[in-house]
Amino acid sequence: MKRVFLFLATNIAVMVVLSIVLSLLGVDRFMSRAGLNLPMLMVFSVVVGFTGSIISLLISKPMAKWSTGARTIAAPANSTEFWLLDAVGKLAQRAGISMPEVAVYDGEPNAFATGAFKNSALVAVSTGLLQGMTKEEVEAVLAHEISHVANGDMVTMTLIQGVLNTFVVFLSRVVGYVVDRALSRNDNSGTGIGYFVTVLVCQIVFGIGASIIVAWFSRHREFRADAGAAKLLGTPQPMINALARLGGVQAESLPQSIAAFGINDKPGFMELFSSHPPIEQRIAALRGRAV
Numbered sequence: 001m002k003r004v005f006l007f008l009a010t011n012i013a014v015m016v017v018l019s020i021v022l023s024l025l026g027v028d029r030f031m032s033r034a035g036l037n038l039p040m041l042m043v044f045s046v047v048v049g050f051t052g053s054i055i056s057l058l059i060s061k062p063m064a065k066w067s068t069g070a071r072t073i074a075a076p077a078n079s080t081e082f083w084l085l086d087a088v089g090k091l092a093q094r095a096g097i098s099m100p101e102v103a104v105y106d107g108e109p110n111a112f113a114t115g116a117f118k119n120s121a122l123v124a125v126s127t128g129l130l131q132g133m134t135k136e137e138v139e140a141v142l143a144h145e146i147s148h149v150a151n152g153d154m155v156t157m158t159l160i161q162g163v164l165n166t167f168v169v170f171l172s173r174v175v176g177y178v179v180d181r182a183l184s185r186n187d188n189s190g191t192g193i194g195y196f197v198t199v200l201v202c203q204i205v206f207g208i209g210a211s212i213i214v215a216w217f218s219r220h221r222e223f224r225a226d227a228g229a230a231k232l233l234g235t236p237q238p239m240i241n242a243l244a245r246l247g248g249v250q251a252e253s254l255p256q257s258i259a260a261f262g263i264n265d266k267p268g269f270m271e272l273f274s275s276h277p278p279i280e281q282r283i284a285a286l287r288g289r290a291v
Contacts, residue, residue, distance in 0.1 A: 042170060045169040050162035050165065050166065053161045057116045061101070061114055061116075064124065084125070084138075087139050091142055092149075095232060097118050097150050098118070100146075110125075111129055123142065138242075143229035143238075143239070144229040146229075146232065147224070151228060161214055171206060172203045212272045219274065219275065219276060227286070247280070
């Protein structure tokens with residue numbers, strides 16, 4: 001339940017805060033003074049909808065390091081770190097991107113990639129992953145994360161979230177305006193309490209729907225990253241082995257801001273909000289590529 005709450009809060013919080021601030025500044029009243037100004041409302045919705053997504057993208061690397069305690073490998077301290085840097089470098093070269101930052105964090109088996117740009121990304125793996133998998137399996141996980149970077153998944157997810165946020169803000173205010181007009185007993189052009197309450201409720205409800213759509217896209221994007229890993233390695237078998245290994249261990253939950261870019265996620269009882277499809281489906285898709 002905590003994961004679901006954090007997922008929704010990340011996508012909705014900035015919109016709600018900006019909406020309240022702009023409403024207090026009189027923007028909503030200005031748009032509805034002589035009837036709802038739809039062109040101005042759309043511009044307003046785009047600004048509010050994309051602001052949170054873009055800010056989240058731009059601060060994704062420092063936030064990921066802070067939330068996981070990841071330590072960037074500036075110079076390898078042992079043979080494992082030396083191998084890790086070498087493996088990431090080779091995979092990045094094959095994928096046609098610049099060498100990303102490589103980090104290690106303490107935790108159960110998992111890994112993630114994040115960053116605003118392809119050529120300045122971060123790839124991080126947990127100590128549990130390094131200790132519990134073979135080098136071939138770890139390399140497959142790294143290839144999966146490099147594929148996320150090469151595919152521009154961080155930017156794509158941000159754009160999709162921004163578009164959905166825009167419609168959430170827009171539709172919430174349209175519904176709020178209609179409800180307020182229906183409840184109004186006079187001809188005053190200003191908006192009443194019904195408008196603000198309806199907008200707030202609609203943003204939360206519509207935001208939940210938007211989160212489901214984003215999670216659905218994220219699950220489909222995982223298949224593409226798995227296929228990308230198979231392409232980088234020249235065979236799907238290492239990725240199949242790595243997923244099978246992950247399916248038999250207790251994968252650590254990543255912070256919600258980067259969970260969609262991990263190698264594994266626990267769907268729990270609310271699969272609609274899961275950022276990753278079941279491992280069995282991912283393995284089946286990879287085996288289909290091997291046929």
